[in-house]
Amino acid sequence: MADFLGEPRLSRPEVIKKIWAYAKDNDLLDPSNKKEIVCDAKLQQLLGVERTQMLQLTTHVNHHFEYAADIKEESAPVKGSPKRQRKVEEKQELKEEKKELKVKTKSSKQEQKKELAESSNPAPSAARVEAVAKGLRLRVNAMFQQRLALEFKTPDLELDQLRFEFVAVPSKPATNELRRPCHAGARENSEGDFESVGEGHLEGLSANASYTVFVEVEGAGHKLRSREISIPQRASPGNWKPHEVQSWALTLRVPEFTQKLAAYNVSGATLLTLGEADLHSFGLVAPFLRRRVSDALKVEDSPTSSDQDSDSDEVVVSFRKHKLFCCCTICSSSLCGVLVLLIAFLAWQAKGLVAIGTFNAIEPRLTPKQFPRYSSCGGCREGNKTNEEIEKCIKPCYNLSFVLEWERFNAEYGYELVYFPSRPGPQGEPSVNISAWWLPAPPTARGPAPRIVVLHGVGSNNNHCGVQATCFLLRSIGFSCLTPSARDNGLSGKSTHPEITSWAYDYHLDALGAWDYAVEDPDGVLGGPLPPSKVGLMGFSKGALETAIAFGIEQRAPGAWLDSGPYGGLFGMIQSVLSQAIGRRLGDFLARIVFFWAKIFTGNRVDVLKPLVLLHNCTPGNVRNVLIAQSTLDAVVPIKYAGIAISTLSGLPSCYSVRTFTPPQYCNGATHHQEMWEFPDDTRRKLCDFWSSTFKQDAAFCNLENQPDFQTWSPETPLPPGSPPTPILN
Known part of the structure; x- marks a missing residue:
């Protein structure tokens, strides 16, 4: 040493x-x-x-370290008679003999090592436990209705003999006390010194109860408390007293704001009336600070975390009274009736989407072998069907040979249901357990095939017609698929908002978790890890929106196939539906009202991320492949969004190589991503061309010349009866 x-x-x-x-x-x-x-x-x-x-x-x-070095010092002369000196010497010799005997009678080297460890790492004394407890600096990093994010710090680095526990003691006797063990780790602070930091969450709090929170330090048979922090009730912030407002404000880490609240003795009722002008007058000049405070004040389900500028959890500062007032105001101006009609209209539109097979929410427990015969793809009823029934319901869009080969292929080459964690959310949301079908390509002498993560659309799961049919085509030409079900769908776990369908908020984390799993193969199920350059991304409809976000975040992914994505988000879809029904100007005006309430009712879990903005923030020189696919006849997602995406990404040639696939799809009334069964041969060739280029491998590996022909129609010839005129994609 x-x-x-x-x-x-x-x-x-x-x-x-x-x-x-x-x-x-x-x-x-x-x-x-x-x-x-x-x-x-x-x-x-x-x-x-x-x-x-x-x-x-x-x-x-x-x-x-030498905690008890065996140092022999020269004895001082013993005063007294020779007889007394002999007695002292005999006593010393006896002591030395006992010491030697004790060493000799050790039962094993293991016991000696144990004794050495115990002597070199002595148990902490009561005084030391007290000193550590008094020196802890506890703070609340985020305050939610039913959860606290906590942190403590101490300059003491020698904590290995101590145990720490976050404790919340409620003010109401009927409410349970909460405890959560935590571990401290060393961390370098801004001044270059080291300190021990412990972090954790207390979950399951009652929103109606206030709490006393502290850290309990245990060691040497002693338990002592750190400094306590008072947490106000979170159910009715309007009833907060000024000191409770201060407790909440401290979690934001905006000192100017906290100081002004204290100086003006602001109560909860006043807090809820603060607006943008007030924040500016408080001296919050930096826009990001105003956004942080404004989001915490105005948006329901907003976490009061200093690390976050957007929302992710339960209501803390909510406008319950103000929302009631707003609702009354709207009703008094006859807008409630308009909103009710709009909701009914949107529900009718949603019913229409289901009818044309847009959602295709097939039973998630169906295996890939059962799926082709059971599915509702191409206009069939969901359920097990005979060959004659299938042939009747899919005509004239496609033929029975496609379904039979799909069924045979899945039975021969197998599949497996796998589970893995999503990526955690940027606002501290926990990972969600995601289920997925692993659909491997036929084995070859070239080793593991490249892998593609394929994400379904809204209201569905991985037993989605577009996903399963496209993966059949991909597997047949040598590409493996991993098909996750997004959180709250299929067999995947629940999110923090299971009753709310978010848009551009957190579903992309499930696609990224699948991409991580496909790259790393931590369970050894997929045939071993692959380089990130051999794992791509693909998504359909809303799944294309979320995949575009994932592709913008994960810049190691070499390519993405984005099929029929509503890149304008939920607002764009609301605007499109209303504009078609009542005209562009009035539709745009009402869309903003509907979207405002959508943000309120979902806790601001819609359109948080902008896919084209993320994709625009790319690394020049790292050219990645993107394919924008959509039917020119699409009546669900406006074709203009494909045009916007193509225009935006084509303007970034140092970042993206852009390709398109826009056949005029119309299959028994459905116009939304129907190409995989209406134009299967064309789609297969396009898949081969795009993914071979993306993974930098020879397109001859697809073996296209030996693939069976399925296609009945061609975009260059008359389409199935009833097909509308084909527009031109601008």
Whole structure:
């Protein structure tokens, strides 16, 4: 130790700081986890491990310290007679013999090591537990109706013998006390010094109860509390007293705002009336600070977290009284009737979408082998059908041979249901357990096939006609598919908002979790890990919107096939529906009203992310493939959004190579992503061309010349009876 550090004697904190500095200076920190050291030869010799974290360093260096060195000092002369001197010497000799006997009678080397460890890492004293408890700095990072995000800090780095627990004691006796263990880890602060930081959540709080929150420190048989923090009730912020408003405001980490609230003794009732002009007069000049406070004040389901500028959890500052007032005002001006009519109209439109097979919410427990015969693809009824029934319901759009080959292929080449976590949300939302069908391509001597994550549309699951039929075509030409069901759909887990369908908010995290799983293959089910350059993304309808967001975030993904995506988000869809029904100007005006209430009622979980903005923020020189597909006859998602996407991405040639696929699809009344069964041969060729280019492999591997022909119609010839005229995509 002394040779490594260049100094003979240092305290443990000083030793840890020097080792950490050595790791940073020599680039030994793990890039994926900056708190972990990948030890080089010197550190391995010193610590005896290949990897370690800051908090574990204390354990690894303990045996280098001499807590009880066996130092022999020259005895001072004993005053007294020779007889007394002999007695002292005999007593000393007897003591030495007992000590030697004790060492000799050790039962094993293991016990000696255990004793050494215990002596080198002594249990903390009551005074030390008290000192740590008093020195803890506890703060609330985020305040939700039923959850708190908590953090504590202490400059003490030697906490390995102590246990910590977050505790919330309610003011109401009928409410349960909540506890959650937490672990402290070392972290470098802004001044370059190290401190121990513990983080965690207390969940299951009653919104109607106030709480006293503290950290309980346990060690050496003692339990002591840290400084306490008072948490007000979160059900009715309008009833908050000024000191309770201060408790909430501190979580925002906007000092100017907190100071003004204190200076003016603002109560909860006044807090709920604050607007943009008030925030500006408070001195909040920076727009991001005004947004942070404004979002926390105005938007229902807004977390009061300092780390967040948008929303993700339960109501804290809600406008219940103000919403009632607003509703009364709207009713008094006869707008309630308009809104009711609009809701009824939108519901009627949604019913129409289901009728034409847009949603295709097929039973999620159906296997890929059962799906072709059971599905409602192409205008059939959902349920098991005979060959004659299938042939009758799919005519004249496509033929029975497509369904029979699809069924045979899935039975021969297999499938497996897998589960994996989504990526966690940027506002602290937990990961969701996502289910997916793994649909492998036929094995070849070339090794594992490239993989494509394929995401379904709104109100559906991975047993989605577009997903399953396209994956049949992809597998037949040598590409494997992983088809996740988004949260709250199919067999996947529930989100924090299971009754609310979000738009451009968190579903993309499920696609990204699937992409991570396809790259890493942590369960060894997919045939081993693949480079990120061999795993692509694909989405249909709203799934294309979420896939575009995922593609904009994950710039390692080499390509994305975006089919019939509403890139204008929910607002764009509302605007399009209303404009078609009542004209553009009035439709645009009413769309803004409807969208305002959509944001309120969903807790601002709609149109949070803008896919084309994310895609515009690309890395020049990293040219990735994008294909925009959509029917020129699409009556569900306006074709103009495909045109906007093509125009936007084509203007970024240093970032994207853009291709298009826009056949005029019309299948038994349906016009929304029907190409995979109406034009299966054309679609298969386009899939081969795009993904072969994306994965930089020879298109000959698709073996197109030996694939069966399924296609009945061609875009260049008359389409099925009833097809509308084909417009031109601008």
